[in-house]
Amino acid sequence: MPATIMKKKITLKQIARELDVSISTVSKALRNSIEISEDTRQKVQAFAKLYNYRPNNIALSLKNRKTKTIGVIIPDIVHHFFSKVIRGIELVANKRGYNVIVGLSNESFDKEVINMQMLANGSIDGFILSISKETLQQQDYHHFKETINQGMPIVMFDRIVNEINCDKVIIDDLKGSKNAVSKLLSNGCENVAIITTKDYVSVGKLRTQGYLNALEDFKMSPETDLILKVDDELVSEDHLESLEREIEGLFKRNKNIDGVFAVNELYAIIAMKVARNLGMRIPEDIQFIGFTDGVLSKHATPSLTTVSQHGQLMGEKAAELLIDNLEREDEMEHYTTIVIETELIERNSTK
Amino acid sequence: MPATIMKKKITLKQIARELDVSISTVSKALRNSIEISEDTRQKVQAFAKLYNYRPNNIALSLKNRKTKTIGVIIPDIVHHFFSKVIRGIELVANKRGYNVIVGLSNESFDKEVINMQMLANGSIDGFILSISKETLQQQDYHHFKETINQGMPIVMFDRIVNEINCDKVIIDDLKGSKNAVSKLLSNGCENVAIITTKDYVSVGKLRTQGYLNALEDFKMSPETDLILKVDDELVSEDHLESLEREIEGLFKRNKNIDGVFAVNELYAIIAMKVARNLGMRIPEDIQFIGFTDGVLSKHATPSLTTVSQHGQLMGEKAAELLIDNLEREDEMEHYTTIVIETELIERNSTK
DNA sequence: ATAAGTAACGAAAACGTTTGCGTGTTGACA
DNA sequence: TGTCAACACGCAAACGTTTTCGTTACTTAT
CATH class of the missing domain: 3.40.50.2300 (Response regulator)
Structure with a gap:
């Protein structure tokens, strides 16, 4: 098989060079700025479409200082409840233009801490998490406090702890x-x-x-x-x-x-x-x-x-809570706790 | 409750300003460069530790042109098999310093395409995925081809299609x-x-x-x-x-x-x-x-x-394959297909 | 004393964007 | 013909890193 011709991702700079205009002109043309003449605007847009240009997410994240990504830390993923929650999170995250990055604590305190540190360095805008058993047992919550202190919001669900001040989604x-x-x-x-x-x-x-x-x-x-x-x-x-x-x-x-x-x-x-x-x-x-x-x-x-x-609903609510918080203008911090109603599903093991 | 004092994430620039040195000096000091005197090195490192400095991941991603993140697209997460695969992926990804970002296609062609586009713009270094039913039915694989053509590697598992040239992990x-x-x-x-x-x-x-x-x-x-x-x-x-x-x-x-x-x-x-x-x-x-x-x-x-x-094993192998590919120096593209042996687990429904 | 070498640091480019502002060219109008 | 808008575009900074390449100042050898 012949080596396939790669069409590597194209950047503003390359478009600018090809069309012999400046980078800013390209950027503005693509965003339909009125500063740009109808003529060049069309030229640029046509070229961009042809080469399937898409702005680089990482560059945008760096510039905007927000990643449009939320981090989810759960104890285990091979678990019906947690995977339902993730489904709910992913559903609303996607709907609102966010990505979901998951970390598994595997019920271990250390892995929970490592995972959070790995993500808290700019990779995500906020956390949704359920505390690991080991963490609950050791009652060491400094990583949550530090994260919140650095201005990164957290939403906890199901396995929460009152000591931490943050949004929560639980059932009764x-x-x-x-x-x-x-x-x-x-x-x-x-x-x-x-x-x-x-x-x-x-x-x-x-x-x-x-x-x-x-x-x-x-x-x-x-x-x-x-x-x-x-x-x-x-x-x-x-x-x-x-x-x-x-x-x-x-x-x-x-x-x-x-x-x-x-x-x-x-x-x-x-x-x-x-x-x-x-x-x-x-x-x-x-x-x-x-x-x-x-x-x-x-x-x-x-x-x-x-x-x-109602695991999926929990996930949805948690994601709503987090994203609302992220996109809120005023910095007034007020934490809400959502209580999901449980439901008794009657089957054949009871009369 | 009094407004808590936030210790926002600190940057090289801020350290440099505080210590009255240049940004490059701080960077070098933290990376133990021999260009920096023992004196300032210690000073910088102490300050960094005090303020809990961690390099910003996004900035690193932009500079290095790699995100150390792998994208996983699966049809459904509330599914024992798929969640086992994810667990396997996450296991080796984590071990090798990678993050995992998941997208759910929900068995829909459109969502699969959207999800891939959303991630392929610089957010990840490569894909691990299992094809949605709708995609298999429509036999439209252009999004896979384009992604691969742009130089982004894909590893497919379980639900694969021979038409696409990439690494694969399947069972017999x-x-x-x-x-x-x-x-x-x-x-x-x-x-x-x-x-x-x-x-x-x-x-x-x-x-x-x-x-x-x-x-x-x-x-x-x-x-x-x-x-x-x-x-x-x-x-x-x-x-x-x-x-x-x-x-x-x-x-x-x-x-x-x-x-x-x-x-x-x-x-x-x-x-x-x-x-x-x-x-x-x-x-x-x-x-x-x-x-x-x-x-x-x-x-x-x-x-x-x-x-x-052996879902977890499939995930592990897929992740190994992808990361090996990502970290390989030579650009020789050769695709391998790993076949996982199935195992008959005898229980009580057979004699 | 002068040339050469070394230690310690800073400037700047680069990654890919967006955007405020400056600038040159045109045309109209007095 | 001179003045001033309007138009269309480019420059440069910024986001936070890393790294190459100077640039000092000081030490050593001749």
């Missing part, structure tokens, strides 16, 4: 889980267990609280043995067997469990599996509700009743 | 599906059906061919009625009921089906559900294998035997 974890548990209780469940995470994950804590609140509403007192706090480290990759054993233990110790609320989809699915193996019928003998609506819930058998977080 | 769809179907046949299946897509999706076509090859190997002749070509449009969002009905029809017309190979995970899961509703036992009466290993396969009941595509 407490209300969502309270509703879910209430649903189980009104459906006749008398011994509802909860499968949750250790408390340092803020959402886990809130969802546990919602469980307790629901019990209280129904004048029932919580039993410690019905609260299973799973160590997330164990579940991280493929140590699901230990989780299964823990849940099995829960069921065997409490034969009367007739309802389970799990703080995420996977826990619920696994719990259903264990229950079925123990001979319980769903939803006749025992009912299940999970938090975080994903593919598993929809396609499991029986399909799982879940609390939907 | 034919071999993978042939292996899967052979597995069913050696397990004793005598009437294996395939649930596949319309032919314009290249991978669907290849996987169908693998199915036929396997039959041939076992001296069996294909029956047209055992080949179900699903119209993808119908399945796109939530029109799964029609898919269920189609599959139900397949089973009812061919009572003797004892094995099913589906070209993706979802089809297999739904087929299993339909089969179970029809009273068939899995894997005793009928066995299932799906392509594309995802969360559904692992957590379904029974868990689904699948052909794993």
Whole structure:
């Protein structure tokens, strides 16, 4: 095959040289400035079209001191919820002329910091992020504070922390889980267990609280043995067997469990599996509700009743918030927190 | 709350002014040039550290004419396979000092073109992409050709097209599906059906061919009625009921089906559900294998035997290929195609 | 003492834009 | 013919770097 002729990207300077005019004339001609005669304007535009001229983004970014790019840092991308959020972010970002650059913290504090530093040096105009578990555990938020201090706006979603002053998009974890548990209780469940995470994950804590609140509403007192706090480290990759054993233990110790609320989809699915193996019928003998609506819930058998977080909507709202902030003229800083309503999606794991 | 004092990002110029030296001196001092005296070097570096100086990425990009950023265009991000690929890309990109900027084509030709144009104007050094269905259908690849012609390298993965000359990372769809179907046949299946897509999706076509090859190997002749070509449009969002009905029809017309190979995970899961509703036992009466290993396969009941595509590995290889290309000195263009081996992950839907 | 060499720094160009302002040419009008 | 607009264009600065090439001032050797 013959070496193909490359039509490298053309610049204003090259157009100027070809047409024997100055760079500024070319620039103005392309932007339809009235300073330029009809004649040369047409000439320049024709030439530019012919060579498919497009202004260099980097040069524009440098000149305008804004990149029209937003940085997104999330703990994991192979995760239904987070990818839905990204889809939402990308949707409105694109609509408003922005690009999206993603960094994965992989739930690690160091990677989160590195990633933010890598992007904060002019590559982006602002951040949208969800805090990694390790960061939440260590409670070290200096990188967020510094970033904000340098004048770079941040929007946090889902996994947030009150200590940081910035825009936030969250769901009402407490209300969502309270509703879910209430649903189980009104459906006749008398011994509802909860499968949750250790408390340092803020959402886990809130969802546990919602469980307790629901019990209280129904004048029932919580039993410690019905609260299973799973160590997330164990579940991280493929140590699901230990989780299964823990849940099995829960069921065997409490034969009367007739309802389970799990703080995420996977826990619920696994719990259903264990229950079925123990001979319980769903939803006749025992009912299940999970938090975080994903593919598993929809396609499991029986399909799982879940609390939907509306991930895509969260992403959209976060992007709106950030871009509004970026394009706002007045420098008055006022931070808003958007609360997305959760929704109970009823399927076949409940009566 | 008092207005916080902002420590805006500091530049070389500001350091120079503060320390009463020239910009070049500051730059050299920070890069440990021997031209600079020990004295001023220390002074500059101390000042820089104090004010947390970091070189502006955009300025560097402009000067070096490379952004250290790679653009990724995929059809959908809420998809286990694609998110795994992104994870792989991000992993090696990060390791090699690159950022990743993602664009979603949403399976649309126009959005694919727009997205590429948006990024090709200097924002990135090269593309990694998987072609949208609409583009494959229309067979209009001019945007790829133009991009490559402008000297911007492209690496395609999974959904590729031979017509374009560039690096590629694919799996051996034919071999993978042939292996899967052979597995069913050696397990004793005598009437294996395939649930596949319309032919314009290249991978669907290849996987169908693998199915036929396997039959041939076992001296069996294909029956047209055992080949179900699903119209993808119908399945796109939530029109799964029609898919269920189609599959139900397949089973009812061919009572003797004892094995099913589906070209993706979802089809297999739904087929299993339909089969179970029809009273068939899995894997005793009928066995299932799906392509594309995802969360559904692992957590379904029974868990689904699948052909794993090793999405993360694909992403890693694609990124290696692209970055190697970007950092190669010699301009000799030679395109390589990496074929990732598929792996049959046996679970409980087969004997 | 003078030539040569060296150490330490600054000026300027370059990357590709946009834009305020200066400047030359034309034409009209007094 | 001289003055003044209007028109059409170019210059140069700016965004923040890096790097080449001077340019000093001082030291060393002859």
